[in-house]
Amino acid sequence: MITKTEYVAGRCKLIVELERIEVLIKSEDEVLNFPRLIRLADERLVLAYGRGQHGGKENERRLAAHSEDSGRSWHDFPPDSPWSDNLQTSGVLGYLRDGSIGYIDVFPVNQPDYYELPVPWYKFTLDDPVWRYRRFAADGKLIDDAKFRVKNLPWKAAAYYCYGDLLDFGNGELFTTLGAQVPEDIPTKDNIIQITTLFVRSTDNGKSFEYVSHIPPSRDGTPFGPEGVNEPTLAILPDGELLCVMRTGGRAPLYQARSRDRGRTWSVPESTGWPAAKPDLRLLSNGVLACSSGRGVYGHPQVTHVMFSLDGRGEHWEAPFIFHTGPGCSYTSNMEKDGRLYVAYSDSSFGGELNAYNRPFQAIKWAVLNVTKTDVGHKGRVSPSGKSKKSAR
DSSP states (O other): OOOEEEEEETTEEEEEEEEEEEEEEEESSSOEEEEEEEEOSTTOEEEEEEESOTTOTTTOEEEEEEESSTTSSOEEOOTTSGGGTTOOSSEEEEEOTTSOEEEEOSSOTTSOOGGGSOSSGGGOOBSSOOEEEEEEOTTSOEEEEEEEOEETOSSSOBEEEOEEEOEEEETTEEEEEEEEEOGGGSOSSSOOOOBEEEEEEESSTTSOEEEEEEEOSEETTEESSTTBSEEEEEEEOTTSOEEEEEEOOTTSEEEEEEESSTTSSOOOOEEEEEEOEEEEEEEOTTSOEEEEEEESOTTSOEEEEEEEETTSSSSSOOOOEEEEEESSOSOOEEEEETTEEEEEEEESOOSSOTTTTOOSSEEEEEEEEEEEEEEOSSOOEEOTTSOEEOOOO
């Protein structure tokens, strides 16, 4: 495994070094997957995660653990804690300007439990979806638990689920993404998903939302990928432009689109060049854009990585920095702290037997990366192998 890579683009050099990998939670008898890191005040962290075989109706649970010492030790919340109430790596989460944390559940509340849905899940459609929006204080206390509808949806009925980031534009204006499988977008021949990413806005601090725009799963009859555009992640760039990176399939490239008018219109999605599932986008304090994710076939070894855009805009993405090859779910979650990038991921069986990989235990881990940016004063690019390249731009 390569533990240090240098990238050069224009006058910028980025050194990415794997400082350490640490086990956060482990189990000798259960699968652990789907981590989501959430920062509270001071040294406190929350880790939402899944325990039990994915898709196993009898034993899959959504749990959350907390750490009071920056991740050195973890303890599960009690079952009656609000954090134990179906918080996931799925769903929409954001850090608001007043210091609170907002979360929208992954599925509408007026549909059956996930395990009671038809197979496939997108066969169950709603013409009046209702979502749950919760808000937690910076100290972790639940301060609001409400429901909302989205006004002016452009289709009569759809199957919904959401992933993403909740952005706070200020003055009560919140902006986020939802996912919709519109029935007419499902190919009649192959019963596969072709998901639309839609954008919604609230002007009353989350009490109500209205439809703003959407990115369809195809253009001129050609799908963007085998799954349409789904599992989106959002970032606000320094000039106010919005960047949305989306999954198009477990082994298909991520696609990205841009908006210069606060989400009302979007550019045609373009491939980032790198395949992955569930991207997690973050603009680092040094101006570099980072996107953690993973790829592979469920039940087989995954490749878990971070890709970087030295221009801070996603105009060019460097070859991913890989820190894990092995079992897992391909889903990651990241945070920046103390000048380092922390990426949580699973090193655990998925879709296969518990001990299929001869691991001593199943685990949620994080990779701690030092990401150092400097001005090198010359043009060119250096590949992860260390060989110089001319810039592609």
